[in-house]
Amino acid sequence: MYISQSFIPILKNNPSEAKIKSHQLMLRVGMIKQSSAGIYSWLPLGFKVMKKIEQIVREEQNKIGAQEILMPTIQSSEIWKESGRYEDYGEEMLRIKDRQDREMLYGPTNEELVTDIFRASIKSYKSLPQLLYHIQWKFRDEIRPRFGIMRCREFYMKDAYSFDISDEEALFSYNKFFLSYLKTFKRLDLTAIPMAADTGPIGGNLSHEFIILAETGESKIYTDKRIFDLKSEGTKLEKKSLENLRKKYEEFYSVTDEKFNKDEFEKKVLETNRLKTKGIEVGHIFYFGDKYSKPMEASVDLPGGKKNFVKMGSYGVGVSRLVGAIIEAKYDEKNEVMKWPISVAPYDVGIIPMINKNDNSALEKANKINFELKKDNIDVIIDDTDENFSSKIKKMNLIGAPYQIIIGKKTDSDLIEFKEVGKETQKLKIIEIIKIIQEQKEKN
Ligand code: P5A
DSSP: OBGGGSOOOOOSSOOTTOOSHHHHHHHHTTSEEEEETTEEEEOHHHHHHHHHHHHHHHHHHHHTTOEEOOOOSEEEHHHHHHHTHHHHTGGGSEEEEOTTOOEEEEOSOOHHHHHHHHHHHOOBGGGOOEEEEEEEEEEOOOSSOBTTTTBOSEEEEEEEEEEESSHHHHHHHHHHHHHHHHHHHHHTTOOOEEEEOOOGGGOOSEEEEEEEEOTTOSEEEEEEGGGGGOOOTTOOSSHHHHHHHHHHHHTSOEEEGGGOOHHHHHHHSOGGGEEEEEEEEEEEEEEEETTTTTTTTOEEEOTTSOEEEOEEEEEEEEHHHHHHHHHHHHOBTTTTBOOOOTTTOSOSEEEEEOOBTTBOHHHHHHHHHHHHHHHTTOOEEEOOSOOOHHHHHHHHHHHTOSEEEEEOTTOOSSOEEEEETTSOOEEEOHHHHHHHHHHHHHHO
16 A cells, blocks of 8 residues: 555644544544544554454454344334333433334343343253354443543444353353453563453443553553463363353452552551552453343243343443553554564564655566565555655654655665664665565464
């Protein structure tokens, strides 16, 4: 892709309305455009990153045996009246009337709709467990949408739902998602820590928020630092192994604001290990038993002929919020340098040829390199404009491809000036460059 032909509307300066770095960068580099308060259009660069995040989330859901579906954004109020949440949900729910005067709503979440789908088809315990998920837009009429796509009104969420025969089996499902979330965030090069949390309008009595540390985060957290050293590697998709994984994390005090108790914190965590800071909630999982299945009569036949309401949990990842969360974690605001993790980078490599009015040789060289990299599925953006070198570098640093190639007048045919952003420039052959990038991609 040539910059001159791309739709990457870069601004010269930081937009003044943006208070946090992710919002600044996303507007500055044209990843999103606000359409009304808390509602955004996603432009090519932002959309590319979000789609890559979505795909990683999807792959990790599939790995634990969850099946993808797609539910609509618009729901009928009937099912919400059945569960009893229609009134409870309050002003955050966007309520709409259709031409027949039927009460509809733009889904803020899908517990009711998925329970309705489940109860229509699944009648026997033999079909359990069922893990269903979709990746779909949600709408919450937040009172104060802010920080761009971090707390907005329309946002993209992966939401999964589990249906089980008993509490024991349901906790097995819960723990599968627990593991899946740790793996998902790791592939995004984020350290997300599970923290005991409140359940709010979703309900239930077991819940973990997955939080990444960030000064600009909205969640206050209190944790034992040692939790950051834990690893999920080696955990098997088996009851005992998953149970042990959750236990390992739960051994360390780690809670959000609503669950915080000063005495408990000070008793359980040595002063040197205490960490009070802020973070961004990128995922949230819940176990709520028969909170929805009972009022909505979603039951299955048991072996002896009895019936039981299924035990349910729900599991959310803020896919659109993750774009901002990664920027908060990776953007060097002072030097205006972004380096996307290779797993979600909008481009793998940015090529900067130094182009003179009467000499196209650097651009020709860039085209040749692009041709070679493309063969190995390496995605390249070339700055083919005739701007000066320093403004080209600045622009490329904002776009955030993790690797850069610089082509000067003197670049000879074999050795290319290549650098991983933030590291020293090296002179390498094209096959060496391909190898380095491929190795990084394979790690994910
Ligand atoms: C779990 C899945 C739920 O809605 N029902 C289905 C449960 N949980 S949640 O915590 O309310 O949301 C899940 C994740 O969605 C992101 N999120 C948001 N992102 C941007 N703007 C918002 N206004 C917003 N609200 C929630 C968060 O990442 C959250 O963890």
